[in-house]
Amino acid sequence: MFHKGESAEDYLETILILSQSVPAVRSIDIVRETGYSKPSVSVAMKNLRQKEYIVMDEDGYITMTDAGRSIAEKTYERHTVLTNLLVSLGVPEDTAAEDACKVEHVISDETFNALKEHVQKYGDKEDKK
Numbered sequence: 001m002f003h004k005g006e007s008a009e010d011y012l013e014t015i016l017i018l019s020q021s022v023p024a025v026r027s028i029d030i031v032r033e034t035g036y037s038k039p040s041v042s043v044a045m046k047n048l049r050q051k052e053y054i055v056m057d058e059d060g061y062i063t064m065t066d067a068g069r070s071i072a073e074k075t076y077e078r079h080t081v082l083t084n085l086l087v088s089l090g091v092p093e094d095t096a097a098e099d100a101c102k103v104e105h106v107i108s109d110e111t112f113n114a115l116k117e118h119v120q121k122y123g124d125k126e127d128k129k
Contacts, residue, residue, distance in 0.1 A: 009105060010034075011044050012053060012072035013079065015064055024061040078104035081116050088123065 014033055018025045030041050045062065048054045053068030064072060079100050086096035107115075 007105060008044070008048060008051070008053065009071060009075040010101070011041075011048060012064065012068050013075040015054070015062055016069070016072035016076055019064075026060045026062065075104055078107065078112055081112070081119060082107075085115060085119055088119075 011030065014030055015025050018029050018033060022029060027038070027041050027045055030036070030045075031038055034041070036044075045054065045056065048068065049056060052065055053071065055063050055065060057063075079097075082100035082103055083093070083096045086099060087093055091099070
């Protein structure tokens with residue numbers, strides 16, 4: 001799911017995904033999910049706190065702020081739509097997910113929205129062919 005370049009968006013997306021399956025997210029959960037080192041995750045969590053994208057309680061439980069959740073949801077939507085689009089074009093799922101993770105960070109809102117509209121308009125019709 002992740003490429004070599006760690007980013008705030010990747011971490012926030014990971015927290016969002018983890019929060020859907022565990023009652024509370026901690027740094028160690030992010031380490032296990034991403035394979036990043038404990039020191040890297042620790043530095044990233046510090047940066048996310050400084051940018052006010054997350055808050056961390058005294059027990060180390062992470063909660064996203066509204067700003068952090070907004071970024072995470074946008075990144076996750078991009079990842080999901082792009083992965084599904086690439087898979088529908090015949091790209092193997094693991095490759096599609098990897099490529100989507102790279103593209104989701106650099107694609108413009110305008111281009112993404114056009115792709116999303118295209119998928120919504122034509123996706124079902126192409127599936128039935």
